[in-house]
Amino acid sequence: MKIAVVKEIEVGERRVALVPDAVARLVKQGLEVWVEAGAGEGAYFSDAAYEAAGAHILEESTHLWQAADIVLKVRPPREREDGQHEVDLLRESSVLVSFINPLGDPHLVQRLAERKVTTLSMEMIPRTSRAQSMDALSSQASIAGYKAVLIAAAALPKFFPMLTTAAGTIAPAKVFVLGAGVAGLQAIATARRLGALVEAFDIRPAVKEEVQSLGAKFVEVQLEEETVAAGGYAKEISEAAKLRTQEVIAEHVKLADVVITTAQVPGKRAPLLVSEDMVAAMKPGSVIVDLAAEQGGNCAGTEAGKDVQRHGITLIGPINLPASMPVHASQLYAKNILTLLQYLIQAGAINLDFSDDIVDSTCITHDGSIRHQRIQEALELAAKQTSEVRS
């Protein structure tokens, strides 16, 4: 069975699906691994390192796509410079393992289904403890959370830590983290490491202990409804609950030197948590890093990929932070993929047991059809919107 690692073509993407170490593990199991020349370049893994790990290096990527039984990628397949779409390069009944963004781009899923490709979407790994080591959303989110703090600290006109110097005492920076998922928790931990005073807010009361164990204060809002959706993600809440939440958030945003927002709802626009009024009430020179900028933003006025100034506040909307730390991002992602492959491959072949929740959740196209109701619905919604625009 041939496993192929292709070079990412998305602009700015420096990650690679397998690092040499992970290649060595697969080769040791008797699998054949082909790596496109230069695939690891952006992450500082040389072709020579892959070869030393037992991979074959192939210059020509079209052939690699077509010959592979399993293609491993980081970013969803897309159109290449030569006009060909990567999906069209995949062989029928081959397996693609990658981030796919299935709820955000259901048309791509349809295209993969039509191509009769078996697609394993890394976003759809269930959030269970059994699948934890395959959870690429989590591994990459921890990088985003860490990087968000470094970006904030670099932009803040103040120190993070409290310092006692000959020229007086420097007060520690106040950091307020909105959303205590994986990115939020890593942001809390990093800001604490740098010596900031950290507060964190999440609508899920269950994360309180974890927040506190990192040395941060948990900001609580008493709500009378359920705030946790299936899969452990935060759920959308009622209007009344939103108002109460906004009041509490406003109080804490106002006192913060740095606000880091991390709230996302899969397949939907990110919730707006920090209003323009809240931004205007902050101390001039304060910094907001909006990790949901690409999903529409948690903060009014943030723009994906830009630093903007509003009311004397620096609003930063970073894009694809994991790609800015490609060595460790690739190492973690490769481990996620490796674990998934080792789980699925038995006796040299991929075994898809759809009664297994990991397989059921992760496999989004198979045998020519889309396997998930939610993706089907997203597709139908998109088709309906298009026809409404046309009529």
Added chain:
Amino acid sequence: MKIAVVKEIEVGERRVALVPDAVARLVKQGLEVWVEAGAGEGAYFSDAAYEAAGAHILEESTHLWQAADIVLKVRPPREREDGQHEVDLLRESSVLVSFINPLGDPHLVQRLAERKVTTLSMEMIPRTSRAQSMDALSSQASIAGYKAVLIAAAALPKFFPMLTTAAGTIAPAKVFVLGAGVAGLQAIATARRLGALVEAFDIRPAVKEEVQSLGAKFVEVQLEEETVAAGGYAKEISEAAKLRTQEVIAEHVKLADVVITTAQVPGKRAPLLVSEDMVAAMKPGSVIVDLAAEQGGNCAGTEAGKDVQRHGITLIGPINLPASMPVHASQLYAKNILTLLQYLIQAGAINLDFSDDIVDSTCITHDGSIRHQRIQEALELAAKQTSEVRS
């Protein structure tokens, strides 16, 4: 007595010589403080805040320069956009307190002497415990050291801290700090906060304990000569000692993910500590931050104000890092100046007792002459070089 705080005109300079808090202290002592409109803007201190602290705000800067008994600045005086030189705006026998860069730019000192200005150079505050709270080189260097680590962490394709994740363990980054002065020590402390393994090198064995107390390993070189100059700065060493030192540095640079260099010799080109060969021997993706880039650089190939790629290594030569953290940089600088003023001002007038080592060292021009032998020599050397070029 009128004290004036003028707006900095150097491009990118966001600091201000006094913050409102320091103004309030001076006003309370019965002194008159005038602040140029917008002087604190870059550091997020509004004119209103200065007014609330008891300052008078003046729109027109020329008048401010001429009316002042004491002018406070951050950066050395320079030519303005209208072609006038700030030195020419100073009233005869007024006092200028500022960074002056007297050994690097002796002509400016000559100009100040000719203008019959009393110049207190913040670089010349002696490094004694009595003058510690006036030591602006130290207070600003601590910002540079902190920022250098943030810059390195942002550029490194890896995490700094060791992390234990569901997708495996991340090894901590290795940081090697060259020069354990104020900037170096703050770099060590910050890298340790972020969880890196830190090694530090300095030719002065006396700093060993301080390095170790910050949790870093002290890299030792056994030399048979004196390495500490008057004032606590590192001294230039012999060729043999340099070779031995280079060998040791090379060994440690090779293993580092991040190298931060901080070695400067006042008034001279910074020593070259990291050669091109050493850079080439590092792991691809590693990062060097050269804090001496503006003084010629400690590392071969660094360029002031630029990020360059050499042998797969990112070489960063930041410029004026304190200005990138203007709130706290100004707060500390203002405290340094405030302490100096409070020390010198008696009964509403500046009292210059040249038998006092602080006054003797800091006052570089007075009554029409240059007071320091070293600056005189620098001036004569510059004149000689110019005439050699001409002949």
